[in-house]
Amino acid sequence: MMQFSANLGFLWTDRTLPEAIHAAKAAGFDAVECHWPYGEAAKDVVAALDATGLPMLGLNTLRGNLDAGENGLSALPGREGEARAAIDQAIAYARATGAQNVHxxxxxxxxxxxxxxxxxxxxxxxxxxxxxxxxxxxxxLNHYDAPGYFLSTTTHAKEIITRVGAPNLKLMFDCYHVQLMEGDLSHKLAALLPVIGHIQFARVPDRGPPAGGEVNYAHIFGVIEELGWHKPLGAEYKSPLPTDETLGWMTKLRN
Structure with missing residues (x-):
């Protein structure tokens, strides 16, 4: 049976992070993940995780100057000090909350x-x-949503992972981004499985809930299961509707 993680960067954004964790539990999610949780006290997040029994799968490093439209710091020459500070902050928050991954x-x-x-x-x-x-x-990240982002293909990501050569460096395989840039999700998942650390999904091409669109997620989730992947898949989608009104896909796609 497929397991799912609620990405609270997009889901239940009308609530505090602890409240969103409780909402994810009530909705039947198996885990949670987030984007930039740093405005929430880690102890409050931990209390919600402990109360629900949900693991925190991951979080992101800071984007930088939002007024300037920045979307990360780690590939920006001359910003090395800020990038390391963002990494230190993310690892510290991950340690405090038990988060397994840092993007x-x-x-x-x-x-x-x-x-x-x-x-x-x-x-x-x-x-x-x-x-x-x-x-x-x-x-x-795909070049429609994030034009000019340093990393846009799984081929480039694998080259970077190989060059760094660290055992704890992995690929975040977001089916939404990969489909828009490369397609061929089934073969890509199989080929890249050894370097994948987390898998996310959303409807293509509008990043809505995973029903309809150009990706048959019933098939893709079957492929993932056949490959022996048993970790929760990250639901990272946007919707104009309240989150609780978008969850009909869970029952259909869980098996």
């Missing part, structure tokens, strides 16, 4: 200097996270 966001950059900067940041992140059993994730 290190690269940012908008291109070229050799950016790649070297990103690799060095990831080497630092992996070294800092390893003693605590935390996995560092990198995620390719």
């Amino acid at each position: 290190v966001m690269a940012g908008f950059a291109q070229g050799v200097a950016a790649e070297n900067c990103f690799v060095e940041a990831l080497e630092y992140a992996c070294e800092q996270a390893l003693p605590f059993g935390i996995t560092i994730l990198i995620e390719p």
